[in-house]
Amino acid sequence: MLNSSRRRVGRSLSIQRNALETNEAIANKNKRLFGKAFVINFLSSPGSGKTSLLESIVPILKSDGFKPAVIEGDVETDLDKKRIDELDIPAYQIVTNGTCHLDAKMVNGALNNLNRKDADIIFIENVGNLVCPTSFNLGEDIKAVVLSVTEGDDKPLKYPAAFYKSKVMIINKIDLLPFLDSSITKIKENALSVNKDLAIFETFCKKNEKAGNIENNGLSDFISFMENNINSKVSK
């Protein structure tokens, strides 16, 4: 506690307000700007495969007639945006210059620059960090936490906020399971002990995986989940 020995109290004011009120107000503006587009905020540690996941699912969504767009968040560089540009969809890179998370104001700025007029699904790839991004509502429809099996099965217990606040957990890189001591059963048990309502998908996204093989890399269920949500939001 700061200077706990000192108690010089003049007035006490009851407040009862959200401490992140300003961020929340901008997040609500973002929600309006997103319009009918279904918006997913991807949270994860660095290297879990968020960008690879986008590289795998965007072509499938496009071939199914959907129009994705991406907002990338990184502490430095536009390397991820360059990868997304290869997919020929609208993308915008937020470089936070040291800040460990995206906040609603940064995303609001991105929305002024992202060509999102026709987009029916917008992915926000947050800064790779399982702690800080959980505190900030960006105006998204859902948070989705990506956990690769190489990170260990204890992560949902060690970083519970990301799993508590997410609607979806994607367990990625499952093709590496034979080489690891990580238990996918344990990952699920631990995640569900934090959030019993998590929808869980198991995937891997090796490069050059063809859309025709999606049954094999576990993406088909997640694609269906997204397409149902896009259609449901559009029809509201």
Next chain:
Amino acid sequence: MHEFSIALEIVDTLQKNEYLEGVKSVDEIKLNIGKYSGVDKNYLIFAFQNLDDERFKDVLLNFISNDGDEITIQEILVD
């Protein structure tokens, strides 16, 4: 590190709602912080200690915990 952003937001929220009008110093802030809020209380204290605002230089943070994910300001005590 996001605790700095949260500390600034708390000050901003107090400022915008005019709780700091005529206040010389803020003595204590009572915060309700859920265990799933992703906030490290020690880092938040550190953030307040390093805010560039003299009114908060001796502030005492008093945390009330709950099982959710909210961060709310319950009360401030001011001079």
